[in-house]
Amino acid sequence: MALLADDDLGRGREGTDPAPYRAAFATIDADPNQIFCVADRDGEIVGMQQITFIPGLSRKGAWRGMIEAVRVARHRRNEGIGGRMIEWAIAECRSRGCSLVQLTSDRTREEAHRFYDRLGFTASHVGYKMTL
Template sequence: MTDYTIRRARRDDVAAIVRMLADDQLGATRDDPGDLEPYLRAFDDIDADRNQFLMVVASGDEPVGTLQLTIIPGLARRGALRGQIEAVRIRADHRGSGLGADFVRWAIDESRRRGCALVQLTSDVTRTEAHRFYERLGFTPSHMGFKLKL
């Protein structure tokens, strides 16, 4: 990733991040780049939490990818920390370049540096391409997830 920089997202990156979230088969139905206010509130909460890492991969200073890494303390597995990867997106004009794989590997390495015993993520059942992508990176489908919309 020599032409790219991985850094914490800044408040002025939120519009670009939301556009990436919305440029997706599922995000198009639930994210709205035209109304940034709820995203800015969420950004402030994320940015204030020492266990949250909202990251961008930037070309120059322009975000072309994003992900959120959460370090989760827990009692299970002898009090092990877990890294939870969420909302991995690469801007359409940078997909297929290997950038996404490098970015997820960064999150894995960062989880290791922070003492995590494992890294986990979820992926919607309809994202079969994403499933193959994560399996190529060494992830194994091991659990069935459940959600309750509130």
């Protein structure tokens, strides 16, 4: 919860009640097409991400890996943690036969966009969301 709320955007949309996060984690943990992982440095959780494995019809029935909720603790940024996390996620997607890896990032997260650009991702699509 703390990592999700560790910036202006997250502070405005995340809560402090742990119950919905516990329920979400239980759902993720029970789904074989989901991985939630954390980065640990000397017993401190300093990063997190979620990977969803999505079967598809396009690209000849290709599987894709969707990386979400990538966070590195503010005081541990620029130490290479995020890059190692994404490299691990890409390797995990390859090992599961994914043909591509994708992610989304809020338009306001310009620093994150530069980070993903440096890692070789391209801003190839326009995304849309609808809050329900």
